[in-house]
Amino acid sequence: MDEGQMDDSLLNQENDDVDETDSKYLSFPLGESLYGIDIHHVLEVVIRNTNTRITKVPHMPAYTKGVINLRGKVIPVIDLRLRFRMDEIEYNDRTCFVVVSIRGVMTGLITDTVSGVVSIPKTEIDPAPDLENSGQSRFIAGMGKTKDQVYILINVDNLLIPEEIQILEKMGSVA
Numbered sequence: 184m185d186e187g188q189m190d191d192s193l194l195n196q197e198n199d200d201v202d203e204t205d206s207k208y209l210s211f212p213l214g215e216s217l218y219g220i221d222i223h224h225v226l227e228v229v230i231r232n233t234n235t236r237i238t239k240v241p242h243m244p245a246y247t248k249g250v251i252n253l254r255g256k257v258i259p260v261i262d263l264r265l266r267f268r269m270d271e272i273e274y275n276d277r278t279c280f281v282v283v284s285i286r287g288v289m290t291g292l293i294t295d296t297v298s299g300v301v302s303i304p305k306t307e308i309d310p311a312p313d314l315e316n317s318g319q320s321r322f323i324a325g326m327g328k329t330k331d332q333v334y335i336l337i338n339v340d341n342l343l344i345p346e347e348i349q350i351l352e353k354m355g356s357v358a
Contacts, residue, residue, distance in 0.1 A: 205302040208327065209281060209292040210334060214269050218279060218294075219301060219327055219334040220278040228287065228297055232272055240354060250354055251280065251291060258282065259354045260291035266342065267305075268301065268321065283339050288351045294341075301334065303327035308336065 208219030229235075237260060239249040246265035250257050260280060265271055272295070280291035311323040323341070324338035343351065 184302065205304050205305065206308070206327075207300050207302050208334060208336060210280070210298040210301045211279070211296060212225055212298065213264055214249060214266065216333055217298070217334045218263075219303070219336045220283065220292075220339060221324075221336070222300060224283045224339045225281060226284060227253075227281060227285055229280040229291070230276075230278065230297075231278040231280060235280075243350070247351075248293065251289075253282070255278075256289065257354065258289050258291045261292040261342070262297075264293075272326045285339055285343055285351070286348050288348055290343075290351060301327075301329060301332075303336075313340075 196300070205277045207222040209222055209225050210217055210219045212218070235251060237249045237251055240247070240259075244248070246262050248262050250259050252258075258280075264269065274351050277296040278293050279297045281294055281297065282289060282291050284290070306330040309328070311325050321341045322338055324336040327334040327336050
């Protein structure tokens, strides 16, 4: 798949067991944990290839890797591993950019890969854990449970503070 192409099959997966009480999440692993982003926040999934160039922007936080050119739009990219204080890994042909709108700013979230779309009954979503003095709890919308897995559900709107969003607005395209 070429850079900039979305794998429509990931976003259009059908599940006969889904009803209105289910929420759909784009799922992906980071390290040993599974994460999910509400599908309504996902604009596009771009699978990285060797032609994908991340242009570094000086004086950015380490988790802001730079910007990419996505069909003529400049999109800032954030490495979720680094944002969540995990070890950095080398990008490969499974690395993906999950393009979301964070308070109106198109942003690529770098993930190890993308697993697909998972349906989680709303009754199986627990509130975010209280991590007290860790600034990390604001990133978590809840904990979703399926028969076999637990997903950390990401609160996309809280990935960045207003000052960080202003910086990204200057770097890239507005959704």
